[in-house]
Amino acid sequence: MSETLYTLLPDRAVIRVSGPDRVSFLQGLVSNNIETITARKSGYGALLTPQGKFLFDFFVYYQDEDSLLLECERGENGARAAELFKKLRMYKLRAKAELTDVSDDYDVIAVFGKDALSSLSLDATPGATAPMAEGIKAVDPRLPDLGARVLLPKNALAEMAAIGAQESDVETYHQMRVSLGVPNGSEELEIEKSILLESGFEELGGVDFNKGCYMGQELTARTKYRGLVRKRLLPIQIEGPAPDIGTAITNGDKEAGVIRSIHGNVGLALIRLERIENATDLRAGEAKITVLIPDWVQLPENAA
Template sequence: MSPSPENTQMPPISFNRGFTALTNWGLILAEGPDAANLLQGQLSNSVVSLKRTHSGEIAQGSEAVRLVGYCNPKGRLLASAWLGLFPGSADSDDRFALFVSRDIAASTAKRLAMFVLRSKVKVLDVSNDWEVFGTYQSSQVEQSIAVPKDALALRMPDVLTQGQSFERVLIAQRKSDINTSSVDEAALMQWNALEVLSAIPRIVLATQEQFVPQMINFESVAGVDFKKGCYPGQEIVARSQYRGAVKRRLQLAHTEVSASTLDLAKPGVELFIESDASQPCGMVVLTASNPSYSNRIDLQVECKLEALESGEIHLGMSNGPVLKIDQLPYPLIEI
C-alpha cells in the first residue's frame, strides 16, 4: 500500500511558455549497425522496437521515446536517460541519442563502450560538442512547439499541475550550428520545477548506485520492460518486483527552507525521523526551487514506506526541515 499524502495545496504555476539552455544535461550518441543490440543488452527498457525520428522532427509517444535505466550488476542505477532513435539520414545506420545528466555522461558512455568489443557501434559522450535545451508550454498555448531542422528532439511526458498541463521537449543541437546559447533563468526555474513535479526521477552523480529501479518508481513510469532479455542487474530488478520486496518508494514532497539550510535540499542528502537520528530513512533524488515562492523547495525523495507512517520526515538531520508529502501524479504498479 502507498502512504497517504497530506492534503496540501500546490501554488499556481507562474509561466506559460519558456525556452532555455540546460547546462546540467548532457548527450550520449550510440551509432552503428549494432547499436540497437548493444543497448538492448545493457538498458532496462526495450530498444529494438524504437521508431526512427529524423532531424527536425520531435520524437514522441512510447513507440519513439523511452525512459531507460542503466544498472550495475547489483541492480543499482548508474544512470537514467531519455532515449530516441535519430538516424543521420533515411538510409544511414542507427543513431541513438541518450539525454542524461551531464555530470554522469562521460562515465556512462565509457562504461557502455566497454561492451562494444567487436560490434560495429560507437558510443560517445558528445556533451562538449552539442548543447541541450529544454522548452515547455502550457497546453492552453495553441501554437505547437517547433524545433530547428538540424536538431534532435524528443517530447517528455506532459506534467499536470493545478489543473494545467505542460508539454516538455528536450532539444539537442551541435554547438557549431548555434548562433547563441544562453540560460533563461526564469524558464530554467520553471523547467526544473516541472521536472520535479513530474515525479519521474533522473539519476545524477550524487545518487549513482543508490537505488534499485523500483525504489524510485522507475517501473511505474515505464522505465523497465520486464519482458525483454537480460541486462546488468536484471535478476535483482525482477526479484524485487515479483517477490514483493519493494519497501521504499519515490515520493513528492516540499519544504520551506532558509538560506542557512538551502544546501540540505540537494540530491544525495539523507532523510531522517526523530525517533532514529542515527539511521537515515531515505534520500533526496531531485529538487527544484518553486517558481512562485522563494523559500519553498519541491523535492523528489526516496523513502522507506514504514518511515512515512512513523512521524515527520526531516531533511538532512533528525531536527532538519520537515518534509510535507504531496500526491504522486500516477499510480504505483503493485505486484
C-alpha cells in the same frame, strides 16, 4: 498568450551510437526496449550494475537509419558523460557499433509550461518525436507533464522564439520537475545503490519487463514480482529552514526517509513507506515535511 517556456540544460551531454549492431549492443545493456526507438518514438532507460543498481540514466533518440543518440548527464567537467562513454566502450567488445561524443554539436533544451506540447505540434504521448531544424523534438518519455526535450544544432536557438517560447532558467524547470516527483540522474539516485523500482522507473517508462535479458535484469524483475518495494523516491513540501541534502526525515523518534534534493520549497526524498502511514509530524532538521504522492505513482496497496 502562450505559456511555453524553455531553458538550456547545460549539464547534459550527447553520445552517438552508430553501426549495424547499435540496437543489439544497447539492447543487452539497457533497462528499456531499444528496438522500439524510431524516428517517431524516443525512449528513456538506465544502465545498471550486474547486481541491478543504478549507474546511468539517459534518453534514447533515433538520429538516422545508422545512428542513435543518447542524451545523458554531463557531470562536472564532463566526468559523468566520460564515465558512461568508457563503460559502453568496455562492453562493446566485437559489436559493430561506434561511439562518438557529439555534445559539442547540440544544445539540449527543456520546453515546458501549459502550452509546451501544442507549441511544438506534439501530442501528449510519452516519447512522441518529430524532427525540428535538423534536430529532434520529443515529448518527455517519462511524463508528458514535464513537457518536451529538444536537441538542436548549436546556434539554432532562434527556433525557440519561432514557436513563441519564452526563455526561463534551469532552477524553474527543476522546481517543476521535482514537484512532479521525477528524478534527475545522480542528483537524486545514488550510484551503485539506488534501485529502479524505488525510483519510479516502471511508471516513468524506463524499464521493460518483456524485452529479455539486460544487465541487472534479475534484481529488477525480482523486486517487482516479489513485491519488494518498501521505499519510494517521492516529492516533499518543505516548511521552515531548508535542511541539507542528506538530512534524515523523522517521524517521531523513527527515521522515515532521507532528503535527496531541494529546489526552492520542494524536494525529492527516499521515503520508507511504512513510516509515513498516518504520520502527522514529519521533520527534517527544523523544517516540517509533507510527503506528496503524484497521480502517476503506484504504491503498494498497504502503503500510504
